[in-house]
């Protein structure tokens with residue numbers, strides 16, 4: 001099928017490359033000429049495992065092209081919208097400027113029977129508001145939310161755990177759902193659940209899923225707070241409750257909490273939208289989820305201060321990690337960087353390392369010192385703080401090796417990912433989060 005993908009950021013670039021890899025003819029469109037130039041050269045504008053290969057293959061096959069010209073969308077049967085919906089400046093609600101602009105710019109190039117499939121995360125009610133503009137051209141608007149995780153985006157796009165389509169009522173909606181089934185044929189043939197529903201449900205599925213995941217993380221982090229005043233160990237607690245199949249162990253990793261381009265902004269936008277709908281009380285707990293999450297960053301800072309005897313002033317603190325999670329170079333709302341910035345503000349000589357995210361981190365926090373080499377970062381450090389659980393830090397840094405480089409023997413494990421016994425046995429003061 002011929003497809004267009006409007007917006008070639010994280011979501012759109014991966015979607016375009018993945019759709020070409022399953023045999024479609026895809027044009028990716030973005031207003032940013034630098035992004036398009038880089039994609040056209042086959043260079044992913046961000047770090048995402050597997051994307052580079054997919055891009056090269058797609059470009060070489062001739063099935064994948066990129067352009068800044070929206071006119072190139074003409075002739076495609078399905079037009080995906082993958083632009084960003086960031087948090088509004090000065091508020092919690094989502095900024096829909098890019099979605100509105102993308103849809104309006106597509107209108108002149110739509111033909112009757114085309115499907116416009118929104119993938120961006122939008123506040124419930126957005127699709128119904130946009131639909132009349134699309135219908136006026138004879139095309140059909142559907143909402144087809146994306147659940148990809150950074151670091152696993154390629155796999156999640158080609159082989160998702162479910163597909164959701166919010167469609168209009170009646171024959172028009174059924175036809176549009178059939179067209180989407182055709183787009184996702186390989187997944188549909190594998191019996192991937194394909195849920196066809198109304199607009200509001202499809203929009204809510206996405207924000208509800210992210211709200212649930214954020215709540216799960218903040219739940220275990222709240223337990224970490226209780227563990228800290230009772231001497232309990234939150235990691236053992238998580239293992240024990242995680243054995244209950246109804247609860248499950250995933251997303252019960254206590255530590256410095258969640259960040260990134262999705263969970264923080266999505267729960268805030270959800271709370272803002274619920275308030276507009278007169279249902280503030282229904283998701284009031286999300287404010288608590290947000291507050292718990294932010295407190296854990298402060299807690300990590302406190303643990304470093306305590307670990308260094310009450311002050312970090314003039315002490316060298318080596319920060320292992322800047323990205324909001326491993327396998328990503330994304331530093332948007334990164335808890336790791338937040339902790340680094342706070343320690344820097346307290347007068348610590350902070351040095352930050354990360355296998356992928358240094359350039360992005362430097363752009364938003366140029367005041368910090370960055371070092372690509374892990375061992376140079378920890379050399380002469382008074383304390384090490386592990387804030388992003390890359391394998392380089394979690395698995396491949398032995399306490400013996402660290403001892404040969406650092407000045408101090410304090411390690412704060414912001415992700416509860418290190419072997420506490422091994423570090424202690426090597427003479428280190430190991431400090432976990434929510435652990436005695």
Ligand code: UDX
Nearest residue numbers: 146147148149150251252253257258259260262324325
């Ligand atoms: C998330 C959703 O998982 C995905 O379905 C949606 O499409 C986009 O938002 P992503 O932002 O890539 O994906 O990150 P995710 O893997 O969910 O992690 C989010 C944050 O939570 C990270 O900062 C991570 O370190 C943190 N986290 C995750 C924890 O603190 N503890 C955990 O147990 C799991």
